[in-house]
Amino acid sequence: MTTNTDIKKDIQDLNVGSPLVSLFRIDATNYIGGSVYYFISATNVYDYVYFNSIKYSPLPVEFEGLEQSEDGKMARPTVTISNVTYLLLAEVITYKGLTGCKLVRTRTYKKYLDGESEADPTAKFPDDVFYVNKRLKQSKYGIQWELRSALDLENILIPKRQCIANCNYRYLGVNNVNSTCPYDGSNGYYTTLGVVTDEDGDECGKTLTDCKLRFKNDPLPTRGFPGIGNFGIPFR
Numbered sequence: 001m002t003t004n005t006d007i008k009k010d011i012q013d014l015n016v017g018s019p020l021v022s023l024f025r026i027d028a029t030n031y032i033g034g035s036v037y038y039f040i041s042a043t044n045v046y047d048y049v050y051f052n053s054i055k056y057s058p059l060p061v062e063f064e065g066l067e068q069s070e071d072g073k074m075a076r077p078t079v080t081i082s083n084v085t086y087l088l089l090a091e092v093i094t095y096k097g098l099t100g101c102k103l104v105r106t107r108t109y110k111k112y113l114d115g116e117s118e119a120d121p122t123a124k125f126p127d128d129v130f131y132v133n134k135r136l137k138q139s140k141y142g143i144q145w146e147l148r149s150a151l152d153l154e155n156i157l158i159p160k161r162q163c164i165a166n167c168n169y170r171y172l173g174v175n176n177v178n179s180t181c182p183y184d185g186s187n188g189y190y191t192t193l194g195v196v197t198d199e200d201g202d203e204c205g206k207t208l209t210d211c212k213l214r215f216k217n218d219p220l221p222t223r224g225f226p227g228i229g230n231f232g233i234p235f236r
Contacts, residue, residue: 006123010109018111021049022063023056024079026088027102031095037088039081050114051106052121059087060142063105066128074151078136079103080144092143097135103147104129166206167224173202182221183214190214 010016022041028034040049041061049056065077083089092098108124110116130147137144172178174185181204189202190213204210211222 004120004123006112006118006120007108007125016109018109021108021110021113022061023051023106023108024061025102025104025106026098027104028091028095028098030100030102034091034095034101037091039087051108051112053114057085057087059085074149076133077130077147078144079130079147080137080142083138083140083142088143092135092138097138098132098145099134101132102129103132103145163225163228165224165226165228167204167211167222169206169221169223171204171206173199175199187214187216 010018024039024041026037029036038054038056039059039061040056041063042058047058049058060082062080063077064079066075081088088098095101105128106124107128111118112120112123114121129150131150133146133148135143135145167181169181170179171181171183174183183204185199185202189197189199190204190210191197191201192203192205192210194205194209194213204214206224208220208222208224208226211220215221
């Protein structure tokens, strides 16, 4: 997500003239019956604010630990939300401490909130997206969670599809209903060595060269990543 040009100008201004505000969204809809809560981090604001037509409730919030560690590990920030109003208490009790719920922090300047003279719902920093990893503390004063970033979830691989040099389409001939390759035979038939053949001898070697033979000047639909081949071995 790109940063709004007005925000970019504000970053370079030593005197913005408007306080930075943090807006939070906790989305518990991954649980059946869960809700979405919107609130603004505030200790001296006693009224609701609106941003992009969304209503945010004032609530003391502490957000800590976003700094990157020296060992390169993903940050595990913590967020502590006041429990004085019991805004989230019922959800926390009902839905396992809100583990797995999404938390989004949106930062902007007060002058861009709805109703302000320079109101602009696009004037904001890129959203910080986290997921609740576990509940750390809960008392009558506040509730604290440890968060994970969207790239730090257990059992998630990026990319989700394994990268291999050769195409992983299933090539079983142009008339085979179980073939997943989109080639229709219009540019001829070839063996795995690139030799011209008939339909019965048609077989794809799954390399980039095989794809170029069949699709000629058309866009290549290969699902391989030839660039990850071993160094010193020419790409086919």
